[in-house]
Amino acid sequence: MPENDLPAPDHAARRPADIRRWRRYLADERAEAATYRDLASRRSGEERAVLLALADAEKRHEQHWLDLLGDDAGRPLRGDLRTRMLGVLARRFGGVFVLALAQRAEARSTYGSEEFATATMAADEQIHEEVVRALATRGRNRMSGTFRAAVFGANDGLVSNLALVLGIGASGVSSQTVLLTGIAGLLAGALSMGAGEFVSVRSQRELLEASTPDPKSATALPHLDVDANELALVYRARGMAMDEAQGRADRVLAGLAATGTLAPEVLHDENAEAATDADDDLETHGTAWGAAISSFCFFASGALIPVLPYLLGLTGGQAIFVASALVGVSLLITGAITGLLSGTSPWSRALRQLAIGFGAAAVTYVLGLLFGTTVG
Template identity: 35%
Template sequence: MRHGEQHRTHRTGWLRAAVLGANDGIVSTASLVLGVAASGASTRAILVAGVAGLVAGAMSMAAGEYVSVSSQSDTERADLTREVKELAANPEQEHEELVSIYVRRGLDSTLASRVATQLMSHDALGAHGRDELGISDTLAAKPVQAAFASAGTFAVGATLPLLMVLMLPNAALMWGIAVSSLFFLALLGLLAASAGGAPALVSVLRVSFWGALAMGLTAAVGALFGVSA
């Protein structure tokens, strides 16, 4: 019989990076554009700053995700290497470790021992990686995937405020970018909630609140230094 349930845990690696990238793309670029606009800069200067922010941000997100997720991957690989040595040196003790894990999860000791024996005979390293270390193929760190997802979605998110700069007249630039960016953030929160199975309202409010705060503070700084200059 085919398993008909649909779970979302296999999406956690790329979904986290994609949401983070898109959110940062919208928030950082909209904030940057608003800050420069509030200083009284020309439309050309605003666009140059925005495009530079897009390129720098996308590369920064890619590098940051790759480095951080690679560190996680290195740790997982080191733990698995150590587990291989422990399985070779003392399989009986490793068997008992699995038994104790399954007993804590609710199995009686006899059944836990049988389960541990069968799983170790099938794939000892996989059983210990999954149940002792919490490492599985589904949740394992994937640096390249995270880097591309984060950089790509950052660029997409950053493009949206820049399009508003091109479309809006100067008189409506500040409010137009702020309102449209909040709309884009709310839409992102809705899409992320739908993909991850999370409550939609909470996700929308979360990204909108922090986006509004970032844009407001950056616009205030731009206005302050623009007036001072």
């Protein structure tokens, strides 16, 4: 089905509002095509080819609006602000953040309700969203371990230390006591996060290593009783059906008898090995020490923010207000980033993060007020 499968409206029947809208569509299509080309320039292989194909599709949509506009196309307009910002980010950075933004841009297409857009164009935009989603998913998977440590670490630091500082401050103690409490909370929390991440990653690696077949076991295969064929038990223990395990064991030993050589990998189950490799990539990215240090730094960077007003000499309600404002902005930023990367609304995620953080801090603040009143 051709892109311009709609008859061009009579020139005299063109409404100024239609022409303005078509010119806006034209500008957006040009900007989106440029964005995909910029992203493709930072990629190679299949990802580059897919992005260039998306740019070609946007070029076809651009031609549709050019055909409708004819002499009314006029001088090129700039795309809308969101599309222009997407192009700037693509030229400067590339990466999964831009792909996540592009996914949301494709999801906002109005061609489904646009009478002068073809059914093919509307379908293209729906499929483009899925294409960009798939490309963004690759990046999300690659950065999942680091992203988890960054978001959870920073948010834990922000929320826990704000709650601690507000709770202690509301009890009526001196600003110096609040500052010392905040610094103690920063160090204790960061050390706890770092130690916990170290133990978690190291334990996960040790579990995976314990589940990996010992290559030395393959040296015993030439001496197995062919009739008993203990090798089949290995495959059955790994989840194969009895007949399948026996067949594979027979093939391995027959190959050994024919060639006299045997690769250690014969003890591995391909499916289990692939799953283990995938888990290893996503869950144990980096070393245990690297994970511990990054978690320490992320938590400390978040926990430092509620303490900053006190370090700068602010006291009382003024310090509490500034600390809350700084943490609020930080929570909005981390929530928005989470929303962008997950392909959902950054505003809803930002507000959710803010509500959770301030909710926890409000509880400790009220407890601090009650405790201060009781002591007084």
